[in-house]
Amino acid sequence: ISQAAQLLDYAQSTVTAQIQALETSVGQPLLYRTGKRITALTPAGETLLPLAQRAARLAVDMQTSFDREAQPSGTLVIGASETVLTYQLPALLVAYGKHHPQVRLVIRPFRYEALLDQVRYGNIDLAFLFEQPLRSSKIETTCLRQAEMILVAAPTHPLAALPTVNPQDLEDVTILFTEHGCGYRPLLEQVCLEAGIRPMTNLEFNSSEAIKQCVIAGLGITLLPHIAVATELQAGQLAMLPWSGTPMPIYTQAAWRHDHTASPLVQSMLALSKTMLEDGTC
Numbered sequence: 001i002s003q004a005a006q007l008l009d010y011a012q013s014t015v016t017a018q019i020q021a022l023e024t025s026v027g028q029p030l031l032y033r034t035g036k037r038i039t040a041l042t043p044a045g046e047t048l049l050p051l052a053q054r055a056a057r058l059a060v061d062m063q064t065s066f067d068r069e070a071q072p073s074g075t076l077v078i079g080a081s082e083t084v085l086t087y088q089l090p091a092l093l094v095a096y097g098k099h100h101p102q103v104r105l106v107i108r109p110f111r112y113e114a115l116l117d118q119v120r121y122g123n124i125d126l127a128f129l130f131e132q133p134l135r136s137s138k139i140e141t142t143c144l145r146q147a148e149m150i151l152v153a154a155p156t157h158p159l160a161a162l163p164t165v166n167p168q169d170l171e172d173v174t175i176l177f178t179e180h181g182c183g184y185r186p187l188l189e190q191v192c193l194e195a196g197i198r199p200m201t202n203l204e205f206n207s208s209e210a211i212k213q214c215v216i217a218g219l220g221i222t223l224l225p226h227i228a229v230a231t232e233l234q235a236g237q238l239a240m241l242p243w244s245g246t247p248m249p250i251y252t253q254a255a256w257r258h259d260h261t262a263s264p265l266v267q268s269m270l271a272l273s274k275t276m277l278e279d280g281t282c
Helices: 002-008 012-026 043-070 082-087 089-099 112-120 185-195 208-216 226-234 264-278
Strands: 031-034 037-041 074-080 103-109 126-131 139-147 149-153 175-178 202-205 221-225 250-257
Touching: 002 012, 012 043, 037 043, 074 082, 074 112, 074 264, 082 089, 082 103, 082 126, 082 208, 082 221, 082 226, 089 103, 089 264, 112 126, 112 139, 112 250, 126 264, 139 264, 149 226, 175 185, 175 208, 185 221, 202 208, 208 221, 208 226, 221 226, 250 264
Parallel strands: 074 103, 074 126, 175 202, 175 221
Antiparallel strands: 031 037, 126 250, 139 250, 149 221
């Protein structure tokens, strides 16, 4: 009895009382006793033992089943813009798969202007994008992390040699823009508009990777998130221009429909993305 109490972390008197209650319930003694010592199981005890062991296994199986059902399962459809999908989502998706192996992830890349429409229509459960803070009557959003936006050029570009670069320095400079609808394109357009300047040439691309290669080749300058050019900056292929104009903040955001707020799949992905993006893990 004392060994059983120690194993269960119960008081010895509690175990004794439970055995006595069990004997009362079955109407027969379950243990042979000599004084205060237990010497063996009675025939009733021998009959009850395998049944009790089976009941204990069933209790464990039942709890395991409930624990498994409590874990999110099903299919989660995620949409993302190119930059987020390329530079932030991979680490998040790997971590989510380890935490929730029963969830099937479907990843769909969309252009910026189509991404929120896909959320509104219910074609995707959750969207990740670079954008200024969003407000919508049909869409819930949350800002996960502020992204550092920087102007970059080839190291040999004349602006790369300046101690500071202000909006007036962009006059007659070739600027490579992302496509219309991109969340951070209006930031640089607004700077040019407020300064009353017009770039000599503005070229438009629907791929940040294409923009980077053209900037590296010396075609012009561009505005991109730091995470999108970190490798090229470290390799010396690009130079960050010392911008002294108005800051151009942008945010990594998640967006989902109001009626998907209670979805365990959406909530589990949001919880992990908040943790990983806020602490810089991805």
